[in-house]
Every structure is written in structure tokens, then in C-alpha cells.
Amino acid sequence: xxxxxxxxxxxxxxxxxxxxxxxxxxxxxxxxxxxxxxxxxxxxxxxxxxxxxxxxxxxxxxxxxxxxxxxxxxxxxxxxxxxxxxxxxxxxxxxxxxxxxxxxxxxxxxxxxxxxxxxxxxxxxxxxxxxxxxxxxxxxxxxxxxxxxxxxxxxxxxxxxxxx
Amino acid sequence: xxxxxxxxxxxxxxxxxxxxxxxxxxxxxxxxxxxxxxxxxxxxxxxxxxxxxxxxxxxxxxxxxxxxxxxxxxxxxxxxxxxxxxxxxxxxxxxxxxxxxxxxxxxxxxxxxxxxxxxxxxxxxxxxxxxxxxxxxxxxxxxxxxxxxxxxxxxxxxxxxxxxxxxxxxxxxxxxxxxxxxxxxxxxxxxxxxxxxxxxxxxxxxxxxxxxxxxxxxxxxxxxxxxxxxxxxxxxxxxxxxxx
Numbered sequence: 057x058x059x060x061x062x063x064x065x066x067x068x069x070x071x072x073x074x075x076x077x078x079x080x081x082x083x084x085x086x087x088x089x090x091x092x093x094x095x096x097x098x099x100x101x102x103x104x105x106x107x108x109x110x111x112x113x114x115x116x117x118x119x120x121x122x123x124x125x126x127x128x129x130x131x132x133x134x135x136x137x138x139x140x141x142x143x144x145x146x147x148x149x150x151x152x153x154x155x156x157x158x159x160x161x162x163x164x165x166x167x168x169x170x171x172x173x174x175x176x177x178x179x180x181x182x183x184x185x186x187x188x189x190x191x192x193x194x195x196x197x198x199x200x201x202x203x204x205x206x207x208x209x210x211x212x213x214x215x216x217x218x219x220x
Numbered sequence: 221x222x223x224x225x226x227x228x229x230x231x232x233x234x235x236x237x238x239x240x241x242x243x244x245x246x247x248x249x250x251x252x253x254x255x256x257x258x259x260x261x262x263x264x265x266x267x268x269x270x271x272x273x274x275x276x277x278x279x280x281x282x283x284x285x286x287x288x289x290x291x292x293x294x295x296x297x298x299x300x301x302x303x304x305x306x307x308x309x310x311x312x313x314x315x316x317x318x319x320x321x322x323x324x325x326x327x328x329x330x331x332x333x334x335x336x337x338x339x340x341x342x343x344x345x346x347x348x349x350x351x352x353x354x355x356x357x358x359x360x361x362x363x364x365x366x367x368x369x370x371x372x373x374x375x376x377x378x379x380x381x382x383x384x385x386x387x388x389x390x391x392x393x394x395x396x397x398x399x400x401x402x403x404x405x406x407x408x409x410x411x412x413x414x415x416x417x418x419x420x421x422x423x424x425x426x427x428x429x430x431x432x433x434x435x436x437x438x439x440x441x442x443x444x445x446x447x448x449x450x451x452x453x454x455x456x457x458x459x460x461x462x463x464x
Contacts, residue, residue, distance in 0.1 A: 070436070080382060081391055081434070
């Protein structure tokens with residue numbers, strides 16, 4: 057029974073940046089962060105292996121972030137899984153499942169870290185990854201969407217994957 | 221550990237190989253100049269058999285102003301000059317970008333200077349750190365050098381800022397990284413950690429303090445402890461192999 061288990065913890069230094077439109081590495085008081093722009097969609101990519109204690113449930117992606125300056129408004133986070141698995145994905149191409157989106161109100165203090173929880177059900181929303189398979193997680197700030205109205209960068213600090 | 225370069229002893233790191241061969245590249249490195257009475261080379265790429273035909277990132281201590289300069293030299297020379305002076309005995313970040321038309325230098329992520337040029341690219345066959353490795357080498361560096369990176373593209377503003385804040389070159393545009401010399405002072409030759417494979421022969425130098433960098437890290441392993449602990453009512457999460 058693995059519901060509630062932390063499956064993986066991902067830090068910003070694990071980012072495998074995409075060839076274009078990548079979030080920018082930055083620091084804030086020596087915290088390593090990834091800056092996601094307010095004007096254009098930017099992405100970060102993380103690799104993992106679904107651990108053996110995974111029990112087959114959904115996976116909630118907790119996005120920990122602060123805003124560089126904004127104290128009002130919202131950001132829209134998208135998360136998407138790509139199963140690499142055992143012969144499931146030719147890594148010459150991307151194969152992400154449809155993203156889950158969440159509009160999240162930013163903290164009232166720009167340096168405070170908020171946690172946005174994006175719940176993926178098992179199956180298609182996690183690209184049908186099974187225990188022991190490798191995968192990638194793409195995190196995107198959907199800055200182009202109208203609902204993403206917070207100004208300035210969103211600073212990703214960490215990510216937790218928990219079995220729902 | 222970084223390396224401490226003694227200009228009087230002609231200390232340098234060098235290989236008779238060109239880490240990149242065409243304009244459109246970026247050089248980044250950390251330096252601590254301990255003598256601004258001399259001009260010292262952070263990075264050189266050029267024709268070892270010629271006094272000309274090279275690109276050069278240097279602390280121009282012997283020149284008025286003590287600026288950081290990036291130069292392209294053919295039969296004439298064009299410089300880009302930082303807008304503020306280098307500070308003696310202070311660890312600082314140097315970066316330059318050189319295209320077929322522009323040369324820009326950055327000191328500590330900003331304080332930049334730009335110039336235009338129409339010079340033909342050199343045909344480089346030498347990569348040097350700590351001296352201008354031309355036919356009659358000169359401009360030996362006095363102080364510490366570390367974490368030198370070379371990309372065969374012009375990095376963007378965000379990437380330049382990240383490097384100046386202490387991100388390892390291994391975290392910036394890895395696909396274009398053609399030279400990365402951490403210069404830990406523990407290997408001879410100094411190893412190139414990029415896929416360029418240009419290891420640098422060490423002449424002289426001594427180990428010295430190294431700036432802490434943000435480096436790539438691996439995923440922590442999460443492990444539940446034994447059934448005994450679980451049966452006791454506690455779930456204990458153990459982090460294994462957390463690395464920086």
C-alpha cells in the first residue's frame with residue numbers, strides 16, 4: 057500500500073534543460089532556482105525511475121516555487137510525463153502525455169515558497185509508466201495563457217512526486 | 221581546489237589543439253588576480269606559430285584602467301573592454317562572446333563592453349589557460365583560475381547570468397559545451413570534462429582554494445526502513461546518495 061508515499065524528490069540541479077525554451081538557472085540568496093519567464097512558455101525536464109514502492113495509483117506532482125517579485129496574481133503550471141520504459145519510447149523524439157494544468161495563486165510575499173499540487177491519475181495521465189521504468193517529467197509555466205497574470209519570473213525550487 | 225598561477229614562473233595550462241575552430245563561441249571562467257601590475261591571460265585560442273591570429277580573454281593589468289578585455293587579433297587587433305575595473309585579490313567572473321562581427325566581454329555577469337570587427341577568423345591550433353600561447357608566448361596570469369568553460373555558440377543573457385552566479389558550465393547548454401576545465405589542481409593534465417576532450421598539459425602552478433559551484437546532482441534514493449521500524453509505528457525516510 058503506497059498511497060501517500062513520496063516517490064521522488066527532484067531538485068533544480070537535476071534539470072536536463074531542453075534545447076530551446078528552457079527555464080534559466082538562477083540563484084536567490086544561494087538557493088538554486090529555475091526561472092520561468094512571465095512572457096513566454098519555458099520548460100524544465102527531470103528524469104526519474106518509478107520506485108519499487110509505487111503501488112499503481114495516481115501521482116501528484118508538488119511544484120515548489122516562489123515569485124521573483126510578484127505578490128498578486130496567478131501562475132499556471134503544467135506537468136507532463138513521458139514513459140521511456142523498456143522499449144516504450146524512442147528517445148530521438150519526445151513522447152509526453154497530455155499535460156495537467158493548475159492555476160495557482162502566488163504567495164503574498166515574493167520570497168515565500170508556495171506548493172502547487174498537480175494530480176495525475178494513473179494510466180494515461182502518467183503515460184502508463186510502471187514500476188522500475190524510467191521516465192521524464194516536463195514542468196512548464198504556461199505564461200502565454202490568459203490566466204497566468206502574475207508578473208516577473210516564477211522561481212522553481214524543488215519538486216516532490218507523491219503517490220496519490 | 222583551483223590552481224594558483226605564478227606569472228614569473230611562466231605557469232600555464234595548454235594543449236596544441238583547438239577546442240573550437242570558428243567564430244560564434246563563448247568563454248567563461250573565474251579568476252582572482254593578485255597582481256594588477258601585469259596583464260594576465262584567462263583564456264587563449266589561436267595559431268601557435270604566429271604572433272597574430274588569435275582570440276584572447278585577459279585581465280589587462282599592465283594597461284591603464286585595469287579592465288577585463290577580450291580581443292580578436294588578425295593583423296590588427298580589436299578589443300572589447302569591461303565598463304569597470306578588475307579588483308585585485310577578489311574572485312571574479314569573466315566571460316566573452318565572439319561572433320564574426322561582434323566581440324563582447326562581461327565582468328561578474330554585467331559591466332559589459334562590446335566592439336565590432338570584420339576580421340577573418342584565426343586558424344587555431346592551440347588552447348591555453350594562463351598565458352597567451354602565441355609564437356612568442358606572453359601575458360602570463362598572476363593569481364587563481366578555475367572553472368573555465370567553452371561553448372561553440374553565443375550563450376544567451378540568462379545563461380551568462382547563471383554562470384556569473386556560480387553555476388557549473390556542466391549545467392549550461394551542455395550540447396554546445398566544447399571545453400570544460402574545472403581546474404581542481406589534482407590532475408595532470410587538467411582534464412576536459414566536456415566531449416571536446418582537450419586535456420591541458422600543466423606547467424607549474426600550485427593548488428589553491430576553489431569556489432563552491434552549483435553542480436549537476438543525481439536523484440536521491442528513497443528507502444523505507446525495515447519492517448521492524450514500520451511495525452513500531454514509524455515510517456522512516458532515509459536519503460541515500462544525495463550529492464552536489
